[in-house]
Amino acid sequence: MKAVLYMVIPCYNEEEVLPVTSGLFLEELQLLIEKEKISEESRILFVNDGSKDRTWEIIEGLARENPHFIGICQSRNRGHQNAVLAGLMEAKDVSDITISIDCDGQDDIATMEAMVDAYYDGAEVVYGVRSSRDTDTFFKRFTAQAFYKVLMRMGVETVYNHADYRLISARVLKEFAGFKEVNLFLRGMIPLVGFKSTSVFYERHERIAGESHYPLAKMVNLAIDGITSLSVKPLRLISGLGIGVSVLSFVGVLWAVITQICGRTVTGWASTVCVICFMGGVQLVCLGVLGEYIGKIYMEVKARPRYIISERTWTKQNEDEEKGE
Template identity: 70%
Template sequence: MNNRTDPILYIVIPCYNEQEVLPITAPMFLQKINDLAAAGKISPDSRVLFVNDGSKDRTWEIICDLAARDPHYAGICQSRNRGHQNAVLAGLMEAKSRCDITISIDCDGQDDINAMDAMVDAYRDGCDVVYGVRSKRETDTFFKRFTAESFYKILNAMGAEVVFNHADYRLMSARVLEEFARFREVNLFLRGMVPLVGFKSTCVTYERHERIAGESHYPLSKMLALAFDGITSLSIKPIRFITGFGVFVALVSFIGVLWAVIEAALGLTVSGWASMTSIICFVSGVQLICLGVIGEYIGKIYLESKHRPRYIISDATPNFGEIKEDAQ
């Protein structure tokens, strides 16, 4: 498929314990599908695809009920919770052979669904990737705004190519998804991997709202873990930083040794434990930090070498069709 004038759109929505918000936002997504189809921008065969990421509440039951009531809803269920990035990937990979374009978005209602109109227009004008970018962060606290913006700046500084203030709200064409399927990483950081695929891209700005219902599943700890995964999965700059810092410490240590020898030769040395203890603690701390960073990379190599499936689908709504396990 590669239809620019009447594309089949699949809105891919990862869901984890979203029983409170799903009944509110699901009709919103369906209405957007209907509005775009009525405007002649997408095919009436477009769908809303929910990906249940091993939810422990009634999320999957709600998805099945939605699919039974309207054929524009469909759902797939992962065999266990694999995390947000794997859930998005599962939806994209299962949708790529069924549609011309996908738009991934969270189900909490924070991302403005009306930005999809501009995304589809950009696709019809020739873009294969359209990034949804937040225009401002006035609804965030100072701490949230500071940490979020620092998150993107640090990622770019460390070599992970990301679009500033863009999360996982994006349009991707079927041919981009086909090429993206060749990226076999187990450690996923989609907002840094998608730009690596290339193809013509653009950005659409929008205002982000408060979560409609329920609680956020992305606290600061998960954001920090995601940032660290992004850096170590897409860049070797931390390793190079360690090398440079090691050279610097070695030079300083060499100067210190020369100073100690000269002081001893002149008979000016005074026995003391404070300076020696400080130097030992400093060097030991540096060594442990360096080993930790190197160990993180070794751990990722270990996980990648296993070639485990990045997602396993245990169930699907009857109207979705055949499901294939991602075991390549």
């Protein structure tokens, strides 16, 4: 039996690139259907993440022109990870497999066929992994590779050079639905579900049109979320740092007592200021890390919805048909 595939594509202010990449996604979907690797019931699901431009209008137009295009619209912008989650949860009960991919056309769309083949070979999760970072600037390549290495050292289970281009079976998604975290880092959460997984490698291209909506500040925030949401190692590092500073302080006390006894004490402000600045800096860093975790706990206990869908293209089409009748 051929699997029903849903491509989950988050979109935020993509009016420039969406008219181009939508055709590429449709070509790949039709190719897979023609090769009888997926069902005719397969769909391309766009998730509008509260765009401020004409993105949702374009998605509605695509849905009217071709039944393989469908879309959902979030009530407001909630971020890339929440948009991907919304699409996955929408698709989990109506598809056999999903493939999440960004809208900008940088990820190699043709790799989807290899992902589907890996699924038929028994893999429940197939990670799209970049084979190289030649198209990145030196700064982006260095920071990205450092990011993955830091995550691994912090005990976060991730796939090196993998972002959010992946195939997930409905079986995995139904288990993943039990994860209720508000602070999302999908590339670290999916491996926690388990099941058989594999990777396919591809070359990443330049963005087809428009500008990236993921600047340095957002990448830093994502890195912080990834570490603090899935690892307690920073807290343990603070404990170790506290022990180390305590030992140094104890040695300092012994040194002060001995010099006092020997009558070698010299009054001066420099050493005092250095010690105060050092201790103050250590305390502020530790408080900052603790505050990050407390903030995460604060958001989790509120248990607010991770996404709210305000519109669906098929609901609107049904309403229009009823009005026409």
